[in-house]
Amino acid sequence: ITDNRMYQPNDKSPLQIFVRAKKKINDIYGEIEEYVLETTTFITALHADAEIVDKAERELFESYVHKVAAIREVLQRDHMKVAFFGRTSNGKSSVINAMLREKILPSGIGHTTNCFCQVEGSDGGEAYLMKEGSDEKLNVVNIKQLANALCQEKLSESSLVRIFWPRERCSLLRDDVVFVDSPGVDVSANLDDWIDNHCINADVFVLVLNAESTMTRAEKQFFHTVSQKLSKPNIFILNNRWDASANEPEFQESVKSQHTERCIDFLTKELKVSNEKEAAERVFFVSARETLQARIEEAKGNPPHMGAIAEGFQIRYFEFQDFERKFEECISQSAVKTKFQQHSSRGKSVSGDMRSMLDNIFERITIFRDLKQDQKNLLTERIQGTETQMMQVTREMKMKIHNMVEEVEEKVSKALNE
Numbered sequence: 001i002t003d004n005r006m007y008q009p010n011d012k013s014p015l016q017i018f019v020r021a022k023k024k025i026n027d028i029y030g031e032i033e034e035y036v037l038e039t040t041t042f043i044t045a046l047h048a049d050a051e052i053v054d055k056a057e058r059e060l061f062e063s064y065v066h067k068v069a070a071i072r073e074v075l076q077r078d079h080m081k082v083a084f085f086g087r088t089s090n091g092k093s094s095v096i097n098a099m100l101r102e103k104i105l106p107s108g109i110g111h112t113t114n115c116f117c118q119v120e121g122s123d124g125g126e127a128y129l130m131k132e133g134s135d136e137k138l139n140v141v142n143i144k145q146l147a148n149a150l151c152q153e154k155l156s157e158s159s160l161v162r163i164f165w166p167r168e169r170c171s172l173l174r175d176d177v178v179f180v181d182s183p184g185v186d187v188s189a190n191l192d193d194w195i196d197n198h199c200i201n202a203d204v205f206v207l208v209l210n211a212e213s214t215m216t217r218a219e220k221q222f223f224h225t226v227s228q229k230l231s232k233p234n235i236f237i238l239n240n241r242w243d244a245s246a247n248e249p250e251f252q253e254s255v256k257s258q259h260t261e262r263c264i265d266f267l268t269k270e271l272k273v274s275n276e277k278e279a280a281e282r283v284f285f286v287s288a289r290e291t292l293q294a295r296i297e298e299a300k301g302n303p304p305h306m307g308a309i310a311e312g313f314q315i316r317y318f319e320f321q322d323f324e325r326k327f328e329e330c331i332s333q334s335a336v337k338t339k340f341q342q343h344s345s346r347g348k349s350v351s352g353d354m355r356s357m358l359d360n361i362f363e364r365i366t367i368f369r370d371l372k373q374d375q376k377n378l379l380t381e382r383i384q385g386t387e388t389q390m391m392q393v394t395r396e397m398k399m400k401i402h403n404m405v406e407e408v409e410e411k412v413s414k415a416l417n418e
């Protein structure tokens, strides 16, 4: 990687909703962890006095330490996930590349991705690849090498290759968005496996269609299966290759309204995942290839239209940006809900449990202290009694000795006189 483009943080990005929520929940869990550790030390010390805390209670408290640590680990790894589907060559890899603003995934004839490819951010400016079931980091020097690596390997169509790309090169990767590219829905019958293995935790699905043809049964079937497994999945539909419509301007509007109607019907009437208004905001007409080219030109300091393929570039480019904005809003809100809602309610229940346990222990300590005080009072009384007794005994003894001495003196002087 020779290009040193750096992305400035964009605090206005809707993705920041997720980024801030993640920071907040991680901070809260950091505090909970400190609290649990401190309390466990205290409980262990109390356990030494078995009258207050028993073994079972101490063990229960220790289990909270592990629970909280496990949640913290998951939280640190949480990200937003978007998965792309559609027939081979509709432009899935190109859409991902356009969003990443760089040609990362190989695309085009001969570079058909025949396994799942996940692109995620890497720390430390390194680009590498990892194959499923291996921890080995395979260095990626350039896109050609990556393409070869993906093509040469005999990978099963449902296996996963993870591509780690430097976070600082793309704001989406920096903000924890993970992209999943799939083999074309036309090549596989194992939709169930696909969904179970790679999609169950996706926050957003993007169906990439070819605007030059109509949606196929395979494309529809895939989303039917998805919506059976997930309740109300977030689905966006991209009618890609819309640049081709520039060749037939006389049909452009009618083709567009026909496609729009079909896509909206699919989301509302068939899948029943959105209402009309929402569905209308989820269908776009774009050109991924052109957007990618425009962005590559922009990065070189050239105007974006230098990447234009056909007439009408500006409209298509705006539409792609509009898609990105709505996508960012949707993924960020959905991920906060699905990823953090569960953790925050677990956090609440753990701290609630600990609190009632501590209240209980505190009550026992109070009772115990009162009991000790009573015992102390009783003991003090007894000691005082003993002291009085002792004094009396001493006094009596003294008198006795005194009398004895007097008696002896008397007897001795009498004996001397005699």
Ligand code: GDP
Pocket: 086, 087, 088, 089, 090, 091, 092, 093, 094, 095, 106, 107, 108, 109, 111, 112, 113, 240, 241, 242, 243, 244, 286, 287, 288, 289, 290, 309
């Ligand atoms: P995938 O198999 O769905 O990942 O499709 P690719 O992204 O590999 O794209 C297949 C071919 O279509 C490549 O040669 C792309 O350059 C081309 N392509 C992708 N998007 C567009 C587009 O919007 N317009 C045009 N004209 N070609 C495109």
